[in-house]
Amino acid sequence: MKVFSVFGITKSGKTTTIENIIAELRKRRFTVGSVKEIHNEKFAIDTEGTNTDRHKKAGSQLVTARGIYETDILFQHQLTVKEILQFYDHDYVILEGVTDTCAPKIITAHNTEEVDERLDDTVFAISGKLANSMQEYRGLPVINAITETEKLVDLIEEKVFERLPDVADECCLACGYTCTELCARILQGKAKREDCVISDGSISLTVDGREIDMVPFVQKLLFNAVTGVVKELDGYRENGEIVVKIKGK
Numbered sequence: 001m002k003v004f005s006v007f008g009i010t011k012s013g014k015t016t017t018i019e020n021i022i023a024e025l026r027k028r029r030f031t032v033g034s035v036k037e038i039h040n041e042k043f044a045i046d047t048e049g050t051n052t053d054r055h056k057k058a059g060s061q062l063v064t065a066r067g068i069y070e071t072d073i074l075f076q077h078q079l080t081v082k083e084i085l086q087f088y089d090h091d092y093v094i095l096e097g098v099t100d101t102c103a104p105k106i107i108t109a110h111n112t113e114e115v116d117e118r119l120d121d122t123v124f125a126i127s128g129k130l131a132n133s134m135q136e137y138r139g140l141p142v143i144n145a146i147t148e149t150e151k152l153v154d155l156i157e158e159k160v161f162e163r164l165p166d167v168a169d170e171c172c173l174a175c176g177y178t179c180t181e182l183c184a185r186i187l188q189g190k191a192k193r194e195d196c197v198i199s200d201g202s203i204s205l206t207v208d209g210r211e212i213d214m215v216p217f218v219q220k221l222l223f224n225a226v227t228g229v230v231k232e233l234d235g236y237r238e239n240g241e242i243v244v245k246i247k248g249k
Helices: 014-027 051-058 081-085 112-118 128-132 149-159 179-187 216-230
Strands: 002-008 032-036 062-066 071-075 092-096 105-108 123-127
Touching: 002 014, 002 112, 014 032, 014 092, 014 105, 014 128, 014 149, 032 081, 051 062, 105 112, 105 128, 112 128, 123 128, 123 149
Parallel strands: 002 092, 002 105, 032 092, 105 123
Antiparallel strands: 062 071
């Protein structure tokens, strides 16, 4: 799954940019999901007095509203981006207004001052209203999402890679960089997605079909625990593939 974010100041063209990107990606037969960040503290899908609101106030920790044309699952707290993405299995997921993740980013802006306020090494393109007046800024392409949609999506296909684990900086650094730093280096052509040690595929753990990211220290613990038991059994072969399945009761 490839994840990237489109962010910028209000009315800079974020949603319009994303609409056109989604339409072009779907035209190219990719599956697409999206996440919209809402900064209004008063925002809530549920409203006072509805049946689902009554469920929540009675103590339900997870409420689902199942309608004829849609199903809304209402958590009673803010999920992290990593937790949210566990519900997606699309080719691309676009984050609108999300910055607290190590994904590649597109800035939308009215002017260069707004770009400068938000620019970092994980940004690979600029769009929005600024694209009406220039084509490049600080070495980054400025692309009009309305008139140059195909060009922008071509760049997305070129630059956006399978999402990184996005673990806490202090937990890994096995590749020599934080996830954000590695993201920037991949975009700059100084590293490859395969440089992420967590994702090398030699040790994996899935729970209910979802793969769980493990930093190298945890991978080593799991490896030592499993091989320590299995090597005492008949049929063990050094360097052979070991598969353990544990079904819940």
